[in-house]
Amino acid sequence: MAEYIEEQKKRGRKTDARTIRRVVEAFKPYRLQVLLVLLAIITTTVLGLVNPLLIQRIFDDAIGKGNLNLLIIYVIIMFITPIITGFIGVGQSYLNNKIGQSVMRDFRNKLYTHLQSMSLRFFTSTRTGEIQSRLSNDVGGVQGVVTNTATSVVSNVSTALSTVIAMFIVSPLLTLVSLGLLPLFLWFTYKVGNVRRQTSKETQKSLASLTAMMQETLSVSGVLLMKTFGRQEYAREQFEKENQNLANLEVRQQLIGRWFFMFIGTFFSIIPAVVYLIAGAQIIKHAPILGGYMTLGGIVTFTTLQSRIFFPIGQMLSLQVEIQGALALFDRIFEYLDMPIDVKDKPNALKIEPETVQGKVEFEHVTFSYKRDAFSALAGKAEEEEKPKEETVEENLPPALRDVSFSIQPGQLAALVGPSGAGKTTMTYIVPRLYEVDNGAVRIDGHDVKDISLSSLSDMIGMVTQETYLFHASIRDNLTYAREDATEEEIIAAAKAAAIHERIMDLDEGYDTVVGERGYKLSGGEKQRIAIARVILKNPRILILDEATSALDTHSERLIQAALDPLMKGRTTLAIAHRLSTILAADIILVVNKGQIVERGTHEELLQLNGLYARLYNEQFTQMIPEEISAD
Known part of the structure; x- marks a missing residue:
């Protein structure tokens, strides 16, 4: 165990590639559904280029040449294309959520099963609230990434690449002007993502601490101890202190990179004006741009494509930050999944009746x-x-x-x-x-x-x-926890042997009486006899x-x-x-x-x-x- 922990410490942040690989492996059982999603993404990406490219044809070929029939055909295509894209998008959204929730379910099942296999030593060394936080808060925290991020990345990348190609065909110079600062933005995004990841770790640790505090102080035993010792004020102060720390971390996490993304958004909003200036000046002066002439239809088409590419680029920059934060949660999940089980069966362990x-x-x-x-x-x-x-x-x-x-x-x-x-x-x-x-x-x-x-x-x-x-269940459920197949006669015989049957029958619902949290509806002697x-x-x-x-x-x-x-x-x-x-x-x-x-x-x-x-x-x-x- 000591060697394992030391090894984990030495790895530090070098586990990024391994973490990503393990996340990808979690999707392998659903490779067919993932393939269908990718096919849907490619289809919608191609269909998304149809309308922007038709705009130039409408302006230059249909309206410019007075061809009404051609205009009607183009408009009909522009009507049909988004309808088809919408239907495909609904199917893609269903598959996205189906795959994502299945992966989330698998993570929870694996984590719960692994924790069940840990020895008693682990549970005596770890706060119950911490364990619950890993199983619920950490797994829940990656839900958005697991459900949407993979497909969002593929969709945005394919949309951006196809749009850049189309823009380059329309005007190479304007394309370079529009995307010239993108490498700098990517570098800044990576730096912001690293900060976001560290803050995300601190936020989840604070959330785990708060969860553990609630579990300890709001359980029946905790409340009883707190009230009998008059420590409500102390508990409240500790809770408020940790709660404030969590609130501060949440605000910090949300604000990280906001100034940077505000600058990106402003840049993307200004760039179309630069395009209008360069292309408009070329048309007014009848001067070629890199040997080619821009038409009004070309300008409208380019700016439409430009607006189409800004969204996926902005999404990818933002997703990179979100992914860094999610990797911190995946690291915490895999930390638990990688804990060695120190008490386990040997190969070919004896099965004794x-x-x-x-x-x-x-x-x-x-x-x-x-x-x-x-x-x-x-x-x-x-x-x-x-x-x-x-x-x-x-x-x-x-x-x-x-x-x-x-x-x-x-x-x-x-x-x-x-x-x-x-x-x-x-x-x-x-x-x-x-x-x-x-x-x-x-x-x-x-x-x-x-x-x-x-x-x-x-x-x-x-x-x-x-x-x-x-358990917070009926007396019958607590008894049959020992043997699920026990008959009613066997249950009653066991209760009589333990001198508790008569007391159970005095209860309003008999064996179906719910005993409450940790059995607190019963006396100590009654719990012991059960x-x-x-x-x-x-x-x-x-x-x-x-x-x-x-x-x-x-x-x-x-x-x-x-x-x-x-x-x-x-x-x-x-x-x-x-x-x-x-x-x-x-x-x-x-x-x-x-x-x-x-x-x-x-x-x-x-x-x-x-x-x-x-x-x-x-x-x-x-x-x-x-x-x-x-x-x-």
Whole structure:
């Protein structure tokens, strides 16, 4: 990962060609539609020259020679041509949008799929709002470019080239006069585009920051924290500050190059007058221009062609600036798409059917460290790319686990006990490969979890964590998230086993009750029991349990314990123990301290050692005895 990030930094702005190539590749699945659009553009470009060229024929051949029949024919052609062009334009517009939206859809799908594959480490290192901004704001920001720019470039280039050729045929000198300053304009446009690109990056970073701030402070948890600590004013000030910064960047982005484009527009408006002066003087004095004479029809035709070329040239100059801004957004999208997936299946990874799993879990000399800022350089901090850093981008924190070894036999309950921050949760996270171990191995039934497919691991392992997460959906949808094909009878049986069925039936809409954002319409104990029912419905062979009962009232705690007891029966269970009853029921107790297993054994054996477990028992667990007895 560190090498990848450093490589991205070294590339800097040299990625332009690669970025453009990758954008072009995104259109490959729609090459037939693109070909049709190009054909339509060429057709409309050719048809667009018909009327300007007919003007000279009308003035010089029809009106000048008094040929009424020829005049009628020319006028009919001038009527028919824009009608045909209009119909082709409608079809072209439909294909443009169809192709563009398909490419946008593909980008969103690829980005979402790639983010789903990232390890838990990425999500703990990156703000949720930043991720959402990349997926919505950045992809949405390139919509206009993806939908219209490619065809607009081709259309404007073909229109400009064909018009220049026609102008040159009418008058080479006037053509050179009209386009003499164009190279200078192109150079200035490139410079303006570079500034626009950098400003666009800063704008999107500010937008991502604002999105993250809204996501954090306007979520249920954020609002609750903000109100209980009385930090509304602080949050408002921070929001207004970032919002003002975004507004300033938006204004700056819109004004970049406006003076330059104003000068271009003025120049294009003045040039026809210069043409009238030069060509008019030639007609009045009967003097040839580069060996040729201009007629009135020629002047009208040339100025018509001239007005036809100014628009595509102006569009191309403006598009170059817009494209530079869009490339900044594409860079941000590709940054995420290029992030390596650090936890993934090996080639020919083992596919293990859940019913064949015995459930033996082994840790063999496992060492693991969290990484500091592993993804932050790519997660909205591109402004730091050009700043020298003394420290490495990815730095190991002190080991969370140090040479950990133990074995849990099939069907056993292993209780993890230890002070806060000892490494208990980390041990539960590396069994299903939410994180990858640095050294050693975690084995299930003798197979290294790195050799087992992630889908198989997911099928054989169920987790009930301290922080219960429910979707803003019905209770039924939250339960069937574990098994989409679960029958009504199985759903009810799981809810009864988790001691939550009766409470669900008391709700107005029963299992169809929408639980609200993160389940906030339910109490903590109710959410926890629904989470337990969800795992029961999944029916995993290995259970990882972080009993979230310490913050609940006694009644809810009893109900959850009643739900947990049948859940653990017959399953290999690795439980972070918060209750004395769980510890006493454990087949083996693993005492964790500073990332190491410092003691192991049964309750009685550990008490006799008179070590850390005995101290924790005396300090924490003895106070639970009265409640445990009353609960029984």
